[in-house]
Amino acid sequence: MLITHDTECALSILVELLNTAPEACGTEQLPDVPALSAFVVRQEISEIDSLTPADVTAVQAVRGRLREVFSADSTDRAAELVNAVVAAAGTTPRLTNHDHHGWHIHYFAPHAAIGDHLAAELGMALAFIVMAGERERLRRCEAPDCARVFVDLSRNRSRRYCDSRTCGNRLHVAAYRARQRSAEAVTTG
Ligand SMILES: [Zn+2]
Numbered sequence: 001m002l003i004t005h006d007t008e009c010a011l012s013i014l015v016e017l018l019n020t021a022p023e024a025c026g027t028e029q030l031p032d033v034p035a036l037s038a039f040v041v042r043q044e045i046s047e048i049d050s051l052t053p054a055d056v057t058a059v060q061a062v063r064g065r066l067r068e069v070f071s072a073d074s075t076d077r078a079a080e081l082v083n084a085v086v087a088a089a090g091t092t093p094r095l096t097n098h099d100h101h102g103w104h105i106h107y108f109a110p111h112a113a114i115g116d117h118l119a120a121e122l123g124m125a126l127a128f129i130v131m132a133g134e135r136e137r138l139r140r141c142e143a144p145d146c147a148r149v150f151v152d153l154s155r156n157r158s159r160r161y162c163d164s165r166t167c168g169n170r171l172h173v174a175a176y177r178a179r180q181r182s183a184e185a186v187t188t189g
């Protein structure tokens with residue numbers, strides 16, 4: 001797969017961001033400036049100066065647009081959505097080696113507001129996935145009561161659940177209980 005380490009890092013932030021949405025987890029995980037600040041720290045997002053309530057609204061809007069790419073029904077549609085997100089953000093690709101990271105490219109304009117920053121970086125990560133012909137790796141969890149998304153980076157593209165320790169296990173347990181019940185029904189019936 002022609003995905004660089006930097007793109008993988010951006011995709012991991014993308015998944016974390018999308019799964020903060022009420023559609024994904026039932027409640028808004030980025031409701032205010034403190035929650036957004038905590039997200040910035042946790043995800044080590046660089047060059048964010050200060051945050052305002054307008055940034056919270058902008059991030060929520062960008063999040064919704066990025067999520068649409070996961071449910072696009074064709075690659076043409078996914079490309080159109082990605083282009084729109086990135087174009088609206090305004091990008092200025094530049095090389096940087098800040099904070100002892102090796103040389104890598106930042107796509108966001110210097111000191112861009114966080115909404116534009118995320119739209120440029122995460123939109124470009126999605127652009128690379130589409131370009132590599134790997135759009136099918138953008139998945140929604142298959143657990144019936146889960147709407148979280150994930151990027152399947154497994155070699156054989158076999159991942160089905162957002163987090164195998166929660167959704168995967170939960171389903172295994174449910175399937176086991178169902179088998180037990182039908183076995184009991186056979187022996188007692
Ligand atoms: Zn960087």
Ligand SMILES: [Zn+2]
Binds near residue numbers: 142146147148162167
């Ligand atoms: Zn799940």
